[in-house]
Amino acid sequence: MESNPGCQVNSLVKITPYGWQAALIDCQAKEVAGVSAVCLESGLFTEVVPAECTVLVCWSEKVALTKIEELAKAAKSHVSVNQSRLVEIPVTYNGQDLAEVAQLTGLSINEVIELHSGTIFEATFAGFAPGFMYCTGLPDILKLPRRLTPRINVPAGSLAIADSYTAIYPLNSPGGWHLLGTTLSKMFDMHASQPSLLLPGDQVKFLPVQT
């Protein structure tokens, strides 16, 4: 990660005990992937849970806060973007909200598709449902608030956007995001040895396919 004069990486990382067997690392959004990767590689934790601008670490055998601070510092030199894998997901841009998104953003439908499929996103963190990965990197013009009325059932495989994120719903669930398309890729398979297709830190590209 390039050092940025406005971003004092180490001094901004804050570590606070969280209950008896965990600590919360506060950092900048762009540092999450690096901190998370270093904590995971250390093998010291039972869980490493990245989120928007925090990383939660849990342990079963006590880890000193100074050790966690050391790891967070080591993350400074960790180059997350170039080392991570690129996952390409074929998508049909046929979402129910495509026309509405075009209208709300003042773009044509084709422009929305080109912009979205031309972006390389980063799977930043999971939440909401197993395998639901919040991907960052959405172009500013596509950033829209969630729908006023969430849908009761969004089918598994739906590609959607909301706020500054894009994601694919891994399972049928309620959802309030704008639906851009669908994929046949299985995002979450509970029986697989690696159940989630996307992992935090992955680069993600959506490949438009015709049906």
Add this chain to the structure above:
Amino acid sequence: MSAIYFNKVFGFATLQDQGRIGVAHIAVPTSGAFDQHSHRMANRLVQNSPDVCVIESLRSAIEFKSDSDLVIAVTGAPVSIQIDSREQDMFCPLYIPANATVRLTPSLFGMRTYLAVRGGILGNQIMGSAAFDELSQIGTPPIVTGMEFAIGNESVVPIPGVFVPSSGASFGASIELEVVPAPRWSRFSNPQALLTNQFEVTSAINRVGMRLSGKKIDWDTTVRLPSEGVVIGAIQVLADGLPLIFGPDHPTTAGYPVIAVVSRKSLNVLAQTAPGTKVRFVRAR
């Protein structure tokens, strides 16, 4: 291989073990037994290792039998146990002859009863655990009438005549829960309100979380807080100012500020706490 067959199940009974470890980063909750003390004790009584899969019964009426002899033990919330209509005791190993009918009838005290079978109950292993996760609906589905599970045969050591006292949970009208401040403690204008006021367990409780009622704990709800990882026992203060305590099936990340964390020992008590119970939070020493 022997099996256990459920003639009747009324209520919410699930298989639980130690849960799913190392998958929170893909938004899969840990899950596992809510009252870990009772879970371990039930296993210990039948000479299983402590994490073996058991039945967690939420005040359910259960009737089962087996095609072969079993040794079982029952811990946690009080129930009446009958083997072929003869009354038996909790907190000790019980010998069940093949084809005998075992009946568990819930009482009005406590919430969750644990039943261990010597050798362990074999559920559907999903991501290293058979536990049913109420939030993501994965694992072994809740037990219903007609279901059957195989029994493992790993433990072969002889059973000594043992007895352990109940968890010590008082099942009383009021409980004290031990807490430590969480990283967002200072986000509240008066976090001490958590410690100075009394709260009450509402009926909105399950394995995901337990909502409390009482005096509001104020925070600035106009500021959007980024989602962050949460732990079991985390006390989230919702937009209405009221606390919600996360249980074993809690979401891996959440967006409301967490004021404090309940100790694992206190969570064992909370797992047995019924709606209407008065709750006080005390700072752990």
